[in-house]
Amino acid sequence: MDMIKQRDAAVHDYIMKFGKWLHNSDAEPLALHKWAQVHDRFLNRWGIMTSNGFEVLNSVFRIARQLPVCAIVDKTFYKCVDWFVNRQEAAIGWEATRLDFSLNITLVLHRRNEKARKHDIRPMYYGHNNYEVIDKDGLLKTGVRGEVRYDVTFPPEGMPICVCRRPQLTGISCNHVLAVCFLRRLNPNDYVSPYYSLQNYINTWSGRFNGFGNKWDWSLYNGPIIRPNSDKVNKGRRKHK
Ligand SMILES: [Zn+2]
Structure with missing residues (x-):
């Protein structure tokens, strides 16, 4: 500071x-x-999981926003239905192939595992909870490749701590933690946050939608009819101040 x-x-x-x-x-x-995430000592904000959902929708519905209100509602509704159906279907397929995490996380771990196999690991403490991991092909601050050393600690509880800060910030083990898992014959899946488990992914997308049917089947609306104040409706594009 x-x-x-x-x-x-x-x-x-x-x-x-x-x-x-x-x-x-x-x-x-x-x-x-x-x-900033680096100050989140309680690990409540992990990576993409903290993205503002409304901002994500803005990028998805960039075109839809130009449509009339009814069309926006229609497009938003069916887009959500598609997401839930397609992701649920994909998740059931991953479950059948016995994946522990979603495909994205599985691929990330696979790539990191490949890197981890090339690291050298040196235990630094008799209690076997502190290690120096040497990446011979690491990225130096100067932008060139060279030998980089990482300090990895396995606390008695919780996620391992690495100076690269990926495990702390994302809840997914970095290649340095995975390298130690190889050495100690630990199950690397134990060091990925349960937030990323396939079961949680399935639960997230398990919602069910009901279609809104035909207009003539709807019950009659007796509530107030809200109209914009015509004095305050200006022509042209909305002005941003
Ligand atoms: Zn690391």
Whole structure:
């Protein structure tokens, strides 16, 4: 934080207020964990799982947003139905082939396993919970490839800790942790967050939709009819301020 302050006082000021209920309250504790994942000591925010769902939908419905309201509702509804049906179907297929995680996570682990096999591992502590993992083909800060050393710790409980911070930030073991798993003959699947389990994936997409049928089958609507105030409806594109 001191380095940030020296570099840019305005940025430091912004961070000190970030995520607080009352921005200028000194009594309120700092909310750095809301500002950056690295400050999330309780591992509540993992990688893509913390993406704002509405922002994701914005990119998906970029075209639909230009349509009339009824068409947007129609497209949104059937797009969601397609997602749930297709992903549920894919998940059942993965379950049949006995995958422990979704295909994406399985592929990530496979790629990291391949890298892990090329690492050298040296136990650094008699208690067998701290290791130095040497990647001979690591990416140096200068952008070239060379030998890079990683410190990996297996605490008595919870996810392993690696200086590359991938396990802490994403809940998925990095190649350095996997390398230690090989050495210790540990099951690497034990070090992937259960959030990524195939069963959780299936549960996520197990929702069921009912079609809205034909218009003439709908019950009569007796509620209020809401119309926009014509004085406040301006012609042309919406102005952003
Ligand atoms: Zn690592």
